[in-house]
Amino acid sequence: MSRLNELLQQAGNIGRNEDDSITRLGFSEKYFQALEFLKGRMQELGMQVETDPVGNLHGVLQGSDPEAKSIVIGSHMDTVMQGGVYDGMLGVTGALEVAARLKDEGRTLRHPLEIWGFNMEESSILGGTFGSRCVTGMLDPDIPGYAEKLAKFGCSPEKAKAAKRDISKYECYLEYHIEQGDKLDHTGIDVGVVSGIVSIIDYKVTAKGMSNHAGTTMMANRKDALVGMAKLIVAAEERARELNDTLVFTVGKIAVSPGQENVIPGQAVANFEMRHMDKAVTDQFYADIQAFAKEIPNCEFEFVNTSAKYSTPCDPRLIKLIDDVCTEKGISHIIMPSGAGHDANSMAHEGVPIGMIFVPSVKGISHQGDEYTKPEHIDLGADVLYQTVLKLDENGF
The missing domain is CATH 3.30.70.360 (Alpha-Beta Plaits)
Structure with missing residues (x-):
């Protein structure tokens, strides 16, 4: 088993139920158990790591150019009730694999590399993509009744506001994810280059x-x-x-x-x-x-x-860059929309260029315990992510 597949199984299995599904809801004990586990891995990789005021995990590898904007990668760490191992967690562990490969190869990027593991991306009374909306400033926590909802999770409007970051310093955001549909698996195509989020x-x-x-x-x-x-x-x-x-x-x-x-x-x-x-x-x-x-x-x-x-297009430059990586490596791929919402949506709505990489979900299954992506696809998609980061760092858009 590869390093990434092993890490994904270790982190993704936190919250396993008797029926073999996974329940790791945002702000839950199991969620923070997964966060602390991955925080330890980030620290081992020499990253500057923090848990932000709303329970997002954030790590930074400093680059060699203090003027360069950050290349940002990540996804979410929570699941739906009785969900699966791969949704969200693949993107976070895949991002850590990028950092680990940089360390293996003794590379220091020119740009800072930031990794986010977002809290409560799944639907809840706080609304989907909660953690990333806080980071981008897209969330208004002062709307009537919202403070009471936040209080149910030990959170507050003040914490939600304190989580906001200066995303003008972000060059782009890349998210690696399972497709959650059956197009790739049905057609036998290895990678989806996402054109936009519906x-x-x-x-x-x-x-x-x-x-x-x-x-x-x-x-x-x-x-x-x-x-x-x-x-x-x-x-x-x-x-x-x-x-x-x-x-x-x-x-x-x-x-x-x-x-x-x-x-x-x-x-x-x-x-x-x-x-x-x-x-x-x-x-x-x-x-x-x-x-x-x-x-x-x-x-x-x-x-x-x-x-x-409303629908969010991926940045055409990032679509082409990911497409070029797949072409150069001889990977079968297709440009396709995402039928599911993602944290990338929050980034795009606040002006950060986004790109997404999909790998197949076997039989199109997601949001349940039978969710599965083949180990070889997990490693393949992570390699596409890694090569995309290297190209961005060397040549920009």
Whole structure:
């Protein structure tokens, strides 16, 4: 087993459950156990290391040119509930492999090399990409009610603000990640050069009908909110398939009230999530869903936009650089969008040029215990990351 694969298994297995999945939620005991483990590895590599005010891990290898901006690499260390070893942690351990190879080869980069292991990238009450949004200053912790949410994790608006860095000193940000989809694995291609990160748009949709007795209210007289919601979900799912072959639509959460077996549901609330690179596509899809809702009888619908993270293109210069590395090394690769959100999104929205490198997820599985990427792909992607860093350091963009 290679050094990187061994480190990935050691760090990634922290938080293992009885069913072999991994739960390492942001701010949890297992999260900080993983952080301390990786902090020790950073220190062994001679890095200046810190845990920042919101639980991000940060390490720096100083460069030879005090005027040069930092090349920044990393990913996140938290998982979803019952997630897998590879999501996020691959990017952090892959970044450490870059630092280890520099040490092996006795190289000192001209640019500083900074590595981030971000906290709470996964969805939570604090919002996804929490740690990286704090670092970039993208997060506003003073919005009403947010301080109470932070307090649940022993955090505060003051700590969130203190985590902000001067990212004008960042040359670029590179993130190494598993694809989390099946395109690479299905086609047998070894590396994905990411063109951009799709928009993620969420709506809270409320269907309002009328509760009544389940036994005495005849079908013709019912105003069943759950039935209305089910019709809207089916119509939206069918429209997503028709509208665009890379548009995805998910209803992952639904609540029914009053929630009793013998009472007709008077209200149903669901989360509608849509993802695509082109805002025009998600705008059209939302308009179509609203039109469907007006045609559903015995039910009224209310839509509230709860999140809108619009698509983020990767920097064309970094796309070309990663593409060139793959071509020179004879690695099969494809330029492709990311259907998942990443910490790179936070960097890009605040003006830092971003690039991303994907390696295959076997069968496209992610966010569950069966998540797996082959050891040879792990080492291959890390080598692409390393060679990209060297080219950036020598020649810039």
